[in-house]
Amino acid sequence: MGSAPPAFIGAEEVEKHLPRASLLLPALEAALGNFSSGPAGGVVQPLRTVLAVPGHGGYLGVMPAYSAADDALITKLVTFYEHLKDSPAPSHQATVLLFDPRNGSLKAVLDGSVITAKRTAAVSAIATKLLMPAFAEVLCILGAGVQAYSHYEILTELFTFKEVRIWNRSKEKAEKFASSVHGPVRVCSSAQEAVVGADVIVTVTMAAEPILSGAWVKPGAHINAIGASRPDWRELDDELMKNCFLFVDSKEAALTESGDVILSGAEIFAELGEVLKGTKPALPEKTTVFKSLGLAVEDAVAAKFVYDAWSAAN
Ligand SMILES: NC(=O)C1=CN([C@@H]2O[C@H](COP(=O)(O)OP(=O)(O)OC[C@H]3O[C@@H](n4cnc5c(N)ncnc54)[C@H](O)[C@@H]3O)[C@@H](O)[C@H]2O)C=CC1
Ligand SMILES: O=C([O-])C1=[NH+]CCC1
Numbered sequence: 001m002g003s004a005p006p007a008f009i010g011a012e013e014v015e016k017h018l019p020r021a022s023l024l025l026p027a028l029e030a031a032l033g034n035f036s037s038g039p040a041g042g043v044v045q046p047l048r049t050v051l052a053v054p055g056h057g058g059y060l061g062v063m064p065a066y067s068a069a070d071d072a073l074i075t076k077l078v079t080f081y082e083h084l085k086d087s088p089a090p091s092h093q094a095t096v097l098l099f100d101p102r103n104g105s106l107k108a109v110l111d112g113s114v115i116t117a118k119r120t121a122a123v124s125a126i127a128t129k130l131l132m133p134a135f136a137e138v139l140c141i142l143g144a145g146v147q148a149y150s151h152y153e154i155l156t157e158l159f160t161f162k163e164v165r166i167w168n169r170s171k172e173k174a175e176k177f178a179s180s181v182h183g184p185v186r187v188c189s190s191a192q193e194a195v196v197g198a199d200v201i202v203t204v205t206m207a208a209e210p211i212l213s214g215a216w217v218k219p220g221a222h223i224n225a226i227g228a229s230r231p232d233w234r235e236l237d238d239e240l241m242k243n244c245f246l247f248v249d250s251k252e253a254a255l256t257e258s259g260d261v262i263l264s265g266a267e268i269f270a271e272l273g274e275v276l277k278g279t280k281p282a283l284p285e286k287t288t289v290f291k292s293l294g295l296a297v298e299d300a301v302a303a304k305f306v307y308d309a310w311s312a313a314n
Contacts, residue, residue, distance in 0.1 A: 003105040009310055011111040017309035018302065021118035021125070021154045027070065027301045028122050029276055032249070034069055035297050036273025042068030043297050047252055050230075057082040059230075065296035066101065072304040073101040076112050076296055080229075082206060090146065091206060092116065096303045108307050112299065113146075115306065119298040121150035123272070124224040125158055127247065127290035128200055130275055130282040132222040136199035137162040142191055142211055142235075143204035144168035144177040147226055151202045152181055159200075167194035169205070192216050202226065208233040208259075214240030223289045225260060233259040236289065241266035244289040247275065253293040261291055 009017075018024070034041030045065040052059055064075040078094040094112025099105065139161040141148050148166070156164065167188040168174035178185040188194035195201055195216040201223045203212055208228070214237055217223070223244070228235040241264035248254040251268050254261045261268065270280035272290065 003100075003103075006106040007108040007307075007310065007314075009108055009110045009306060011114050013310060014111050014114040014306050017306045017313070018114065018118055020157065021122040021150060022157055024119060024122045024302055024305060025126065027305065028119065028298060029126055030069060031067055031297045031301045032123070032126065032271075032273040032295075033276040034067065034273070035250070035295060036271045036277060045296050047250075047256060048296065050257070053079075063294075063296035063299060065300045067297050067300045067304075070301055070304050071101055072300040073099040074296065074300045074303050076116075076299040078112060078116065082208075092146065096299055098303045098307055108303075108310075110303050110306060115299055115302045116294070117146050117150040118154075119302040120147060120226060120292065120294055121154045123249065123292060123298060124151055124202065124226065124290065125154045126276070127224055127272055127292075128155060128222060129158065130272070131247065131284055131288040131290060132159075132200050133220045133284055136222075138165065138198045138200070139163070140165045140167075140194045140198035140201045141204065142167050142194060142202065143206075143227065144173040145204065145206075147204035148177060148202070149181070151204060151224070151226070152177075152185075155200070155202070156183055161200075165194040165198065167191045200224075203228075203235040205235060207235050210234045210237040212240060213237045214243055217287060219287055220285060221287055222284070223287075225289055225291045228259050229257055229293055231257055231259050231262050234263065236260045236264075238264045240287075240289065244287045245269045245283050247272055247288060247290045249273075249290075249292050249295050253295070254291055257293050258291055 048063040058081040061078045096110040096112040098108040274280040
């Protein structure tokens with residue numbers, strides 16, 4: 001007798017079993033600490049393979065990981081395309097394959113887009129909790145796409161801001177964002193207007209040139225830098241990169257994939273996992289940048305969470 005056919009868990013079902021990204025926080029904190037502990041942490045995760053799709057402005061990322069603590073074995077396949085102006089397709093699409101670690105059988109094929117949106121925002125929330133200044137009042141989001149929504153949701157769930165500001169390259173999209181989310185959001189006409197005086201800043205754009213200048217940033221602010229995941233793409237300028245304390249999810253990934261890190265020559269202070277383990281300090285009183293590239297082990301944690309909840313309900 002062969003093994004059971006794999007389950008297919010689509011976007012709606014993923015959303016149903018993972019209604020809030022904050023449900024992932026304990027498991028993600030543990031996974032980031034394990035990732036930064038080397039082989040003793042039980043995370044096996046090579047640097048992702050990213051191949052360009054010539055002539056189409058697209059990329060395919062292959063992201064395998066095993067987490068012993070979660071006993072989760074996955075690979076995520078994620079595509080991202082720079083300019084999809086005349087296409088209804090989202091810029092990022094992903095699928096997660098979840099395997100049985102005991103025998104390699106495929107257990108489930110999960111929509112990876114909701115997982116990517118939620119686990120990325122949850123990791124930014126972990127960084128924000130550790131690195132944002134005391135008494136943070138103003139949240140600023142640069143970009144108004146999928147990640148802007150997931151970041152807004154978790155950051156306003158976990159923290160209380162007096163003001164939330166958004167800027168987007170096309171103002172219509174920022175206005176749509178402001179009218180879709182539940183709380184009040186001020187739409188700004190320039191990135192500078194949105195950034196000046198902000199305590200927590202999130203960059204979630206597809207920019208390839210800097211959209212955030214260090215000259216605008218309030219000393220002591222915390223920045224979650226989520227976009228610019230190619231070695232020649234930027235969201236942050238040199239002034240910011242060189243005058244901040246730089247935290248990353250993975251040093252290896254940052255030094256290979258992040259244009260903001262590679263081209264600025266900024267020194268990495270710590271991995272987030274090292275702060276979570278207590279081997280590096282958090283420095284919330286300093287200007288801090290968390291440069292996120294996205295780790296497959298985060299997808300492993302999220303896919304396991306969704307699969308377990310789905311299995312319990314089916
Ligand atoms: N660190 C991580 O784990 C992850 C990072 N990302 C990155 O986060 C960023 C946002 O992703 P999504 O929200 O899914 O994308 P999206 O396509 O839904 O939204 C992108 C936003 O950037 C704006 N934009 C596009 N080109 C721009 C430019 N040249 N300058 C300024 N703004 C521009 C668009 O108007 C849109 O509002 C992307 O760079 C993506 O690669 C995405 C998933 C995971
Ligand atoms: O981790 C991830 O899925 C991604 N990081 C950058 C683009 C997609």
